[in-house]
Amino acid sequence: MDIRAELPGKIVVKPGAKDSLPEIIESLGCTNIVVVTDRNLWSMLGRELENIFGGRGIAFSTVFAESADGNSVEAAKRTIESSNACLVLGVGGGRPIDVAKYAAFLSKRFFISFPTAISHDGFASPIVALKDPQGNPLSIFTRPPTAVVVDTDIVAQAPRRLLASGVGDIIGKVTSVADARLAMRLAGEEIPEISLVMAESAARIVLSEIDELARWSTRGIELLVQAGLLAGMAMSIAGSSRPCSGSEHLFSHALDKFVPERKSLHGEQVGVGTIIMAYLHGLEWREIREALLKVGAPTSASELGVPREKLVECVLRAGELRKRFTILDAVRLNEELVLKILRETKIVD
């Protein structure tokens, strides 16, 4: 099948990579940028970045994206236009990166992704994850970052909970690829094999090196970043999140929609969803649960902070959130069967 894809133009992953930002910005012919971040991170990194940019005569404006919604994107767009910025630099977790990515796309500017935590695979992908007014998942395919710059010194200091969430999101590729292959077999869907192999490899890196990751060693952080890069590129090549987002993500989106009061993170929800959907696929769900336990990611309803009956509802209703063929379209579930699965996989008592 035809492939027509863009990938990140530059990838820099190393300790102190923040010092590479000026040369990358200048290589794009830019001397005037907009930085999209949040106040927490700017309190941590602002002075250093001011010195780095000031020392090279790079002018910048700062936009604080305290929420990843239309208002934040509009504010970033206004600043991009009013400052006539050449480029948008996203500095932070998933929220600032999404706002920066989308504002750059809508304003037709270069976008540099500078993640300070790997809490999911959005830092290297073309995807912006918003919600429609009804709370349904909106997966917007924009463009891959012009450059991905990961300072592993900074990511290594991120809250462990965020990094464990990133592990959960990557492990989710076990079932997202199984769903994609099922859709090719049963629903005649065409998906580039290369994108499935890349997504599978991302999950394999994390699962085979889970002890290294659990130490949060430099090598562990590097492996998580590399897995995230593979996942992001898989989505760029597939032209959608299909290789990296299947029934486990539908479960996560169902939690977002039907349990708005929850506090769990995207990757935490995906991790638990992967246990459930691996069971439905007849895959080795125990290996997945063990890996999540090793990095301290949630493996139960109580750790997600979701009541049992809500969790059952989210499994039963996940398939209605998106027209994307997954295992949920191939099995007939009812409340009794879902409870049996949740008990057998130790997600509920």
Ligand SMILES: NC(=O)c1ccc[n+]([C@@H]2O[C@H](COP(=O)([O-])OP(=O)(O)OC[C@H]3O[C@@H](n4cnc5c(N)ncnc54)[C@H](O)[C@@H]3O)[C@@H](O)[C@H]2O)c1
């Ligand atoms: N584009 C995608 O594919 C995709 C996928 C899933 C979720 N998302 C979006 O991502 C967002 C969630 O991402 P998130 O969980 O990273 O949230 P986030 O960006 O809000 O970060 C969570 C918190 O961690 C802090 N933080 C980040 N890096 C840190 C560091 N190194 N040290 C200390 N604190 C740090 C932030 O300041 C923030 O307070 C949501 O908006 C969600 O919609 C996008």
Ligand SMILES: O=P(O)(O)OC[C@@H](O)CO
């Ligand atoms: O398209 P969605 O389901 O938002 O998935 C994007 C990303 O979360 C994949 O890891």
Ligand SMILES: [Zn+2]
């Ligand atoms: Zn995800």
